[in-house]
Amino acid sequence: MSYIAKPKVAHPSLKRNKLGLTTRDYEGAVSTLCAGCGHDSVTAAIVQAVYELDIEPHRLAKMSGIGCSSKTPAYFASESHGFNSVHGRMPSVTTGANMANRDLTYIGVSGDGDSLSIGVGQFLHAIRRNLNMCYMIENNGVYGLTKGQFSASADVGSKPKKGQPNQQEPIDPVSVALSLGATYIARGFSGDKAQLVPLIKGALKHGGFALVDVISPCVTFNDHEGSTKSYAHTRQFYHHVVDMDYVPPAAEIRAAYEEGSAMPVELHDGSRIVLRKIDGDYDPTSRAAAFKYLRQRFNEGEIITGLLYIDEERDEMHDLMGNVDRPLSELSLDTLHPGAAGLGKVLGRYK
């Protein structure tokens, strides 16, 4: 942490987005995480992504649970809505919020402890519901706030700072999400913003549950030799498999792509994602193929990154439930409330 806040002074030629805001306008309070924490870079990537998407701050809701990761919504978009919930319960609270107002953009920031240990049940069911949100896991393999015990995502053989190497099988959120039918699954690295920012932009614009698992090293408890989630280890073993560019609605696809490698996917709002396959054999639209490829490379110790799976066809929660298009929060009490007579009628159906 730092004693002084980031000075308000800015570069005079800072660019403005369509709303006339700069990246500085999407910042939050100064971080109280350890200096060098990967989570702060993820925060910077989120700032960049929401700035580039011209998201009005008051149309963004930041959701979190408990943990180092879950503190970070305080460090971006200070003009946005936020809910810091009970440990591991962020998916339920987000479900409720989304149920009430489907028009907001939801970003949940969680960690490997919050999502894969205490909150793993919540995480799984949010995927099953295809809740329309960007779900970030800042994944560092340790419980940082409680001084660095292994978390459920620690790899077998990964060494702690002190004590015995981990022997339990890790939960890989990407594999879990694939098996449960999540509709947008990505993995990035906090030290590679060029890849991470588009992944977050795509996740925010995806119409359904979008998982972004980010390897985000814990600089204090898990950045040593023998750790499989350190900066150095991640840089040595990570591979881009499918990179992507986000193209807003009505914009031309300008970048030149090599033939065969580029694959545009249209999102529900008319914007597009252009997938750039680094590995030509990989198919990010086939769950079975993706699963096989991931497990294979995982067993070889590789960290596979990029937009690993996408399915724009499946209905999200509101569609599955047949809800009205307008947010419930905008409907009048008369419309929402059946009244005593109406309620009696409904109950009568079940007698």
Next chain:
Amino acid sequence: MLRRFPERMKPTDASNPDYFHKVVDCQWACPAHTDVPEYIRLIAQGRFSDAYMENRQSNVFPGILGRVCDRPCEPACRRGRVEDKPVAICRLKRVAADHRDDISDRLPTAPSQKNGKKLALIGAGSASLTVANDLAPLGYEITIFEALDTTGGLMRTNIPRFRLPPNVLDEEIGYILDMDVDLKLNHPIDSLKTLLDAGEYDAVFVGTGAPRGKNLEIPGRYDSENIHIGIEWLESVAFEHVDAIGENVLIIGVGNTAMDCCRSALRLGAKNVKVMARKPRGYFKASDWELEDAEEENVDIVVNHSPKAFVIEDGKLTGMRFEVMEYRIDDNGRIDRGTVVDEVTLPCDDVILAIGQDNAFPWIERDIGIEFNDWDCPVVDETTMMCSRDGVFFGGDAAFGPKNIIWAVAHGHEAAISIHKYCQGEDLNDRLPRGVNLATQKMGMHEWSYSNDYNPAARRLMPHVDLRERFKNIDIEVELGFTVEQTVAEVERCLNCDIQTVFTAKLCIECDACIDICPTACLTITHNGEEADLRTRLSAPAENLEQDLYVSAELPQTGRVMVKDEDLCVHCSLCAERCPTGAWDMQKSTVLLPYAADEAEAAKDRSGSSAA
């Protein structure tokens, strides 16, 4: 995608004393390289005497310069690039001078045992006094010859008392004369040949200024007594030979001398003063703040008027004719020669010509081995300050034409080194190099030895004596000096540019923490390339080519480089605070400037080590 570049920037050599010196924009721009951030911090701590001594070391006349310096530091100030206005550096210098305690026991003293070398310094202005200041403590026997009956040269004769009170001059000049310097007033040197032939002095320094005001040869010039040469008129005012002027006064020219002339005229009874400029605003020679001060006193600045003739009626000056000009200015701000569109006559009682100054050396014979150039000025070496005749040195306006006081001081320091080396039989060109010392400012986890938080306060304005009061007497100093509250606010505006961001590539783990926190987007980790290309690929484009890129060695994990654009860094230390490995550190750079005393010390060390 990896891009490949044939050319790469070499890692910055931060041990080169000039690299970090350049980052301290104010100090780099100052001809005497005053350590501005250091003395501002001392003022912030209330250590006014220490701040004064820090100033005196390089600029010798803090009280004088704190009032009337040309301030090359302020347009250079980084604060002026980050937001609007630079730090009021000059005003803070005056704070140090005004609030210092008696510092006489901290001044250098002349030894009673002299070194047997005698020096003649001609002219008692800022250049000669600086030479005396540097050499008297080394045991030189110094004689200053001054044509007038007082010291200070142009500082006293050309700068009006309402800007620079005589007691300020007397005090700071006194410090130097008290070092056993022999001052001969009313002692003009009429012949340099005679002085040199007498062989009484081991070296001679010429610091006689640029004493001749430029004339304006147009019809009527010599037909009235009421047409004055600016610097001569100011001198007569200073010596109280003149104490009145007509009601309507025209000043020709719009430099700083013109500003002093118009404001002096107001104090001698003029009611209606016009400064006549040939060109439009933006092409004036006067400093902005001197223009502002004159306009505050209701001086009318008339643009685009070119003098044509004086109007004399019955032997009396009644007006002046001007051609009204029109100019074309191109996209680069270049102005053409102009075309005449009209002609007007303005009534006046007196005209003061303030259109520049020339050097004049009628007292230097042209057959004594001193080479003169096409402009009839001596040819002087810019490093050694020596002319083509060995043992004769020049400085101040006498060396390279009219500049300003702070340049004269800088010349004086360099000339003092040369005179010393000349007298000791050393090679004048074998001078001690500048050095740099770096010291970490880390005091604790997030604690630094300086005030690192950016303060958004606006520049404080100098309080002035009320407009009705100030014209009562030419002795009333107009500027009152900063109040305590103003000083406290202004010192915090300094960005401490000498507290450098120093990077150690091998410690970097490329976590991006510094890049994410930097408020002014100075930092980037990227693939190396040639400078022009690199400047376009940074967090914010580095378009100020005068400011360097600080490029690291290859980073251990990816082989990329850390690049810092020095242009807009506010030295807030957050990069170093957010760095988990100490790859960034805040270190104070102290530029080590050699003076004559350092040359003497080095020579002593050399002889000591050779004896051992």
